[in-house]
Amino acid sequence: MGFLSDLRVLYHLAFKPVRGKDHAARMESFYSGQAEAYDDFRKRLLKGRQEMYSAIHPSAGATWVDMGGGTGSNLEYLADRIPLLNKVYVVDLSHSLLEVAKQRASERGWTNVEAIEADATIFQPPGGGVDVVTFSYSLTMIPDWFAAIENALAMLKPGGVIGVVDFYISRKYPRDGLRRHPNFTRAFWPLWFSNDNVFPSPDHVPFLHRHFEPLHFEEALAKVPYIPFIRTPYYWFVGK
Ligand SMILES: C[S@@+](CC[C@H](N)C(=O)[O-])C[C@H]1O[C@@H](n2cnc3c(N)ncnc32)[C@H](O)[C@@H]1O
Numbered sequence: 390m391g392f393l394s395d396l397r398v399l400y401h402l403a404f405k406p407v408r409g410k411d412h413a414a415r416m417e418s419f420y421s422g423q424a425e426a427y428d429d430f431r432k433r434l435l436k437g438r439q440e441m442y443s444a445i446h447p448s449a450g451a452t453w454v455d456m457g458g459g460t461g462s463n464l465e466y467l468a469d470r471i472p473l474l475n476k477v478y479v480v481d482l483s484h485s486l487l488e489v490a491k492q493r494a495s496e497r498g499w500t501n502v503e504a505i506e507a508d509a510t511i512f513q514p515p516g517g518g519v520d521v522v523t524f525s526y527s528l529t530m531i532p533d534w535f536a537a538i539e540n541a542l543a544m545l546k547p548g549g550v551i552g553v554v555d556f557y558i559s560r561k562y563p564r565d566g567l568r569r570h571p572n573f574t575r576a577f578w579p580l581w582f583s584n585d586n587v588f589p590s591p592d593h594v595p596f597l598h599r600h601f602e603p604l605h606f607e608e609a610l611a612k613v614p615y616i617p618f619i620r621t622p623y624y625w626f627v628g629k
Pocket residue numbers: 412416417420431435438456457458459460462463480481482483486507508509510524525526527530531532
């Protein structure tokens with residue numbers, strides 16, 4: 390069962406053409422056939438999520454917006470804290486993934502979790518200022534990712550926290566203290582991921598450091614299931 394479900398996800402990742410007249414339709418086209426199998430496979434691919442979510446400690450009554458939150462699986466990393474929060478918005482463009490998020494919230498009794506079908510570059514929560522905004526492996530799928538970060542900045546209260554975890558590549562000449570990836574890494578991963586409309590960027594990390602005061606920042610490498618030898622770079626960042 391596990392292997393068959395992996396095969397279905399691998400088919401979607403490697404072969405199934407992504408169609409759609411706009412970005413929302415392309416997201417739904419990509420995810421609709423793999424929504425149920427999504428969490429299990431991505432647990433092995435999308436590293437650093439638990440570390441990033443666990444590094445954020447909002448006070449009781451806080452509002453948290455998870456942008457590109459998909460099935461809401463990352464809320465499991467803050468499960469015991471959810472009842473203490475005022476509201477958690479899981480914002481995504483894929484209807485199929487949000488259906489899984491709604492089911493999860495209802496099964497867990499998370500009455501303050503709301504799944505919202507909206508674009509992360511423009512969604513603003515009713516009532517304004519929020520305490521936390523997170524992006525887990527969603528910035529690389531948002532073409533105007535800088536607009537998504539600016540939108541997060543606009544909704545965060547003073548002292549609010551942003552958390553991002555994602556694939557990336559380094560700049561050819563990164564500033565001191567940042568990792569430098571070899572030419573092969575910087576050329577290969579954007580090509581590999583472009584089939585799935587995932588765009589690892591050399592600019593996320595500098596942009597985040599420019600706009601937020603870093604509280605935690607790590608760069609690392611992740612194994613890709615079924616692909617031997619090579620590792621894909623990812624980072625996680627928590628800033629104020
Ligand atoms: C790789 S998935 C990550 C899902 C989840 N955050 C996780 O860590 O498993 C990327 C998600 O970003 C969503 N997404 C892409 N572009 C978006 C946009 N402009 N606004 C909202 N969500 C978007 C996709 O639909 C998808 O659910």
